[in-house]
Amino acid sequence: MTPIDQPIQLAAETVMGEWSILPSWIPVPGMGALPVNAFVLQGCEPMLVDTGLAALSDDMLARLAAEIDLEDLRWIWLSHTDADHIGNLDRILALAPNATVVTNFLGAGKMGMIGAGDPARTRLLEPGEVFELGGRRLHQLKPPYYDAPETMGFFDETDRVLFVADAFGALLPGSGEAIEAVPEDALREGLVAWSTVDAPWLAQMDQGALGDTLRALNTLQPAHVLSGHLPVAHHVEILTGIVRAAYGRGTTDAVSQATATQVEAILA
Numbered sequence: 001m002t003p004i005d006q007p008i009q010l011a012a013e014t015v016m017g018e019w020s021i022l023p024s025w026i027p028v029p030g031m032g033a034l035p036v037n038a039f040v041l042q043g044c045e046p047m048l049v050d051t052g053l054a055a056l057s058d059d060m061l062a063r064l065a066a067e068i069d070l071e072d073l074r075w076i077w078l079s080h081t082d083a084d085h086i087g088n089l090d091r092i093l094a095l096a097p098n099a100t101v102v103t104n105f106l107g108a109g110k111m112g113m114i115g116a117g118d119p120a121r122t123r124l125l126e127p128g129e130v131f132e133l134g135g136r137r138l139h140q141l142k143p144p145y146y147d148a149p150e151t152m153g154f155f156d157e158t159d160r161v162l163f164v165a166d167a168f169g170a171l172l173p174g175s176g177e178a179i180e181a182v183p184e185d186a187l188r189e190g191l192v193a194w195s196t197v198d199a200p201w202l203a204q205m206d207q208g209a210l211g212d213t214l215r216a217l218n219t220l221q222p223a224h225v226l227s228g229h230l231p232v233a234h235h236v237e238i239l240t241g242i243v244r245a246a247y248g249r250g251t252t253d254a255v256s257q258a259t260a261t262q263v264e265a266i267l268a
Contacts, residue, residue, distance in 0.1 A: 001033075001172060001174035001175060001181055001182065002175050002176065003032075003033070004025055004026075004033050004174060004175050007024065007025065007027070007053065007056055008024060008025050008056075008175060009022075009023075009052070009053075009056040009059035009060050009063060010022075010023045010024065010025070010063075010175070010177075011066070012040065012066065012067050013177060015039070015161070015224055015232050016159060016161075016224060018041055018042040018043050019039065019040070019041055019042075019159060019161055020039065020040045020042070020067060021037055021039055021226070021232055022037065022038040022039065022040060022064060022067070023037050023177070024052060024059075024060065025174075025175040028171055031171045032171050032172050032173045032174060033173070033174050033175050034169070034170075034171055034172070034194070034229055035169070035170075035227075035228075036053055036228065036229065037050070037227070037228050037229070038050045038051060038060070038064075039163070039226055040064070040068060041136075041156075042067075042068065043134040043136070044135070045074040045133040045134035046073050046074055046075070047073075047074065047076070047077055048073060048075070048077070048092065049079070050077070050078065050079055050085040050228060051076065051078075051087055051088040052084075052085075052088050053087045054083065054087035055087070057091060060088055061088065061091065061092070061095070064092070070092070070095045070096040070099075071096065071098060072098070073092075073096040074100070075099065075102055075123075075133060076089065076092065076093075076100070076102065077102045077131075077152070077154070077163075078101055078103045078107060078152075079151055079153065079163070079165040079228065080107065080146070080150050080151040080165060081107060081111055081114065081116070081148065082147065082166075085165075085228060086116055089101070089116055089117055093118060093121065099121070100121050100122065101117050101118075101121060102123050102125060102131060103122060103123075103124065103125070103152070104125050104152060105124055106149060107150040107152070108122055108124055125152070127140075131154070135158075136157075136158045137158070138154040139154060139157060140153070140154055141154060141155060143164040143165050143166070143167035144164070144167050144210070144213045144217065144240075145166075145167050145195060145198070145199035145202055145243075146166050146167065147166055147198045151165045151166070152165070153165050153167070155220055159223065159224070160220075160221065160222050160223040161226060162217070162224070163226040163227075164217075164225060164226070165227070165228055166198050166228050167227060168191060168225065168227045168229075168230050168233065168239045168243070169195075169227055169228060169229025170182075170187060170190035170193070170194050171190045171193045171197075172186060173186055173190075176231065177231065178231060178232075179230070179231040179232060179234070181231075182231070187238075187242070188242050188246075191239070191242050191243070191246075192242065192246040195243065198229075202247045203247060205247065207247065210243075210244065214240035215240075217240055218236060218240055220236070221236075225239065
């Protein structure tokens with residue numbers, strides 16, 4: 001993996017079939033780098049999942065335009081309204097006149113409070129509603145942990161792609177393209193460090209309930225796990241195993257409150 005000292009947007013990479021990832025990375029001083037990903041689904045109703053960092057807006061839009069004609073973009077799945085997921089929403093909506101934002105009631109309300117998006121171009125999903133597009137069924141689900149209550153993940157039953165928003169994100173030694181390039185210990189420590197920042201409440205969660213949630217993801221047997229903050233993964237049981245083991249003993253001491261505050265400031 002390559003150490004970085006500046007945010008960087010990389011070219012799109014194919015996940016499989018019609019799915020691709022638009023990866024970017026931001027440095028976290030003293031802790032390595034954090035991936036910040038968006039995803040593209042091609043097909044007859046193209047969809048963008050999250051919109052990336054505003055700080056990398058020009059590069060992000062150029063990479064997106066290389067993947068798809070923005071006039072063809074039909075849907076923008078917004079996992080939640082944090083700055084690193086909604087950063088380019090308004091610019092993309094301006095360039096993609098046929099795109100509609102997919103969110104839920106709380107997500108739409110928060111967008112209204114921050115003046116983002118367009119209510120007339122918003123599709124609200126009911127809790128548990130299956131979203132159908134271009135012959136696919138995306139089963140809406142709540143990721144095992146998150147930092148915003150409106151967070152929406154999904155499972156694509158066609159390609160067995162699982163999108164988990166912030167869950168399973170990791171602070172890693174540097175930027176890289178493949179999860180296989182991350183040493184096992186670096187993945188474990190980076191994943192626990194990120195969850196300590198992003199979802200510190202995991203340490204207080206009932207272990208049985210957390211275990212049930214993680215086992216449910218294993219049961220889905222996804223072929224690909226898409227996280228906003230991790231390279232594309234292919235073995236969900238490795239990720240769920242790390243989280244289950246970590247929160248049997250509480251949060252890591254590797255992340256101080258000062259570091260957590262620093263990471264939050266970088267993403268803001």
